[in-house]
Amino acid sequence: MADAETRWTTHRHEKKRRLDALGLSEATKIVDADRIDTVLSTLIQPRDRVSLEGDNQKQADFLAQSLAEADPALLHDLHLLISSVSLPAHLDVFERGIASRLDLAFAGPQSLRLAQLVEDRVVTIGAIHTYVELYARMFVDLPPNVALLCAEAADEHGNLYTGPNTEDTPTIAEATAFHDGIVIVQVNRIVDTLPRVDIPGDWVDAVVVSPRPYKLEPLFTRDPAKIGRVEILKAMLAIRGVYERHEVVSLNHGIGFDTAAIELILPTYGEELGLRGRIAKHWVLNPHPTLIPAIESGWVESVHCFGGEPGMERYVAARPDVFFTGRDGSLRSNRVLAQLAGQYAIDMFIGSSLQIDGEETPPPSRPDAWPDSVERPTWATTRTAAGTAAPRGSTSPRAKERAAAARSSSSNSSRRSRPEARPPSSIDSTPSTSVPRPAWLCRRS
């Protein structure tokens, strides 16, 4: 018969047992990178639900790699929650038998390998979510037993500084720490005094200094020359026909050539139309370099960001009236709050691809590149992922990310030439066949 006292505190006792085994406590949180193998195989146990931080920007890559190198005799049958399956290690974990079940938002460059592993029944997928849906489930039916996170710096108390790429870390930490899960963080360095505190130390159980800084993916184009005459023409049509007509003041732009073109011509074409101060004042968007002309010419009042963008740190820090920055001067991003803002507090959303540079040639985006057998994309349809299925009950916010995820995974043209994987046989929740559409003019049209 279960003891009345301990029947309701099983998570807490189990957490304490694991931390005690490593001698970790509120006073001792820092572990040596050389011991990461022992740390992981002690703090994680078979069949645990493990949230491994990895979105389309930042990656807890040292922890991911260390987990992939764990001993499958000690660690097996893990259930991984990963927003973006982007690193080889994310799937090595499955191939090596350490994990067997996966809930994710999208797969990016690993998508075909993932499809193959699903078909081979090495990976069982719980569901494919939007970011927000995946994080939300961590507070409902998928609370992590362990979270593997990354941050810029920690102090000896485990307080964390994320720098500009705060992103999802506080949300995953909250879901884990407040359900007696264990929060393990790889940091680039330990300091005496943090520039600011992004996550309080008492939400954190173990900190390891990674041998290399955590991986940070630039999202934005490295080649603005790809914004050509067609994109500029479409941008002019968009500004004249949509932004001006419907007075789009607050908006969520995806990342892509088309929307970047709109950003770039605001100070010229938009100015000619007398639209400064009337449209495009408040943005929910990462700090794109293509926003700079609009910011400098006084078009932009505020930008709230999902994440940072490598190379834009000093510009953002120099424009605190526009960007959300902390005491230390650097950006504070927040993916969950930006998603909320981008769904509920704006006039218009345009979804777009996430990574807009293909590694070889870009995917066909111009009418004359499309074969006759394929329906030519219109301005509306280029923003949906043709053939991408949305989950049942799909609403526009889900459709956005779903479309973005599908485009992202097909942006590498060398992969596109391979045959499409058949629908995986071991996916639990069957998506319906409705095609997502962009959500125009959500509010105050």
Place this chain on the structure above:
Amino acid sequence: MADAETRWTTHRHEKKRRLDALGLSEATKIVDADRIDTVLSTLIQPRDRVSLEGDNQKQADFLAQSLAEADPALLHDLHLLISSVSLPAHLDVFERGIASRLDLAFAGPQSLRLAQLVEDRVVTIGAIHTYVELYARMFVDLPPNVALLCAEAADEHGNLYTGPNTEDTPTIAEATAFHDGIVIVQVNRIVDTLPRVDIPGDWVDAVVVSPRPYKLEPLFTRDPAKIGRVEILKAMLAIRGVYERHEVVSLNHGIGFDTAAIELILPTYGEELGLRGRIAKHWVLNPHPTLIPAIESGWVESVHCFGGEPGMERYVAARPDVFFTGRDGSLRSNRVLAQLAGQYAIDMFIGSSLQIDGEETPPPSRPDAWPDSVERPTWATTRTAAGTAAPRGSTSPRAKERAAAARSSSSNSSRRSRPEARPPSSIDSTPSTSVPRPAWLCRRS
């Protein structure tokens, strides 16, 4: 010509100017309650956008009262953001000319007085939002210049402990602190060491010990006897016809007699049907006393909460496997994350009234109490607020809160007998006339 250096740091310089005027700094954040008048009239300036914490549970009531007693010669034309306009002080501020513009989620007991003030053009309403929409706009076009918040305790560095009613405080603090706004917090006490840190001190600028603990409204019924035979019958129909049939595992229950009845009969009627472990395992819900039998009999795996519930603190602390609790043992709630979870991570949502005890007689809820001229409510329609307008582009999540807000504001029968106020003339965003409907079976039906 604006100095290139300061042109982009106007918020930061203005914030520093105001804090310097009071001698406040990172090292000195605590102000005396006797000086609150000077503190407010120095840290707030005319035409500021001020977020005043006040939802349907916790209230920064000392700060609200102090603001209402400010000198209108010094403080005027403020733009207030208040989730729930619940206290007389919230409208005194307008009557005294200190504030003139209001963005809100709902008005509760002050709704008729508010309607009158809008008609008299004392209050101009920007928009009526859901909670999430209002918070989201703080990251887009309504970032607060000043936030007036409340917490259980602070330490000398301004770190905050909220106890079980964390609710909206971290979200409002984040929107304000990271846009160079000023965060002022009333706390019940200052301590050397906090039980846990809910909000890091470097997000906080001024802390005042309130002469009385902040106001905390119980939401749940104080009279379970009001759950009668009709509610039990409806609960049986719901469990048999909906929960069992559609395998509703994760759900968001509103607060009301009908849903409380469902919670109460799970361990009896639900058990008879053999449904334990098959339905109603994961909840997004405040810690209702009517959940206790289902928790104790092993039905409930997890509950994530919007806020706390007075009287339930010790029970929740004793059941950490079920509730989200911190190192200190007490609940960590989070309204924004609970809303997200309740929208994106569940199988089903039932909206209901918020305050289910009328102050005199309860509103008519039984078929035989309805006059012949009124359409008799069905199980579906009792969950919508008849005649309540939803904002344009309304989706089910908005409808929920909208319906709840309207029911809440009409729950006092003595007020219902007065004629309805005409639509206010100075509301900016015109709501449409579509009636919200409950969102059944959002996911994985």
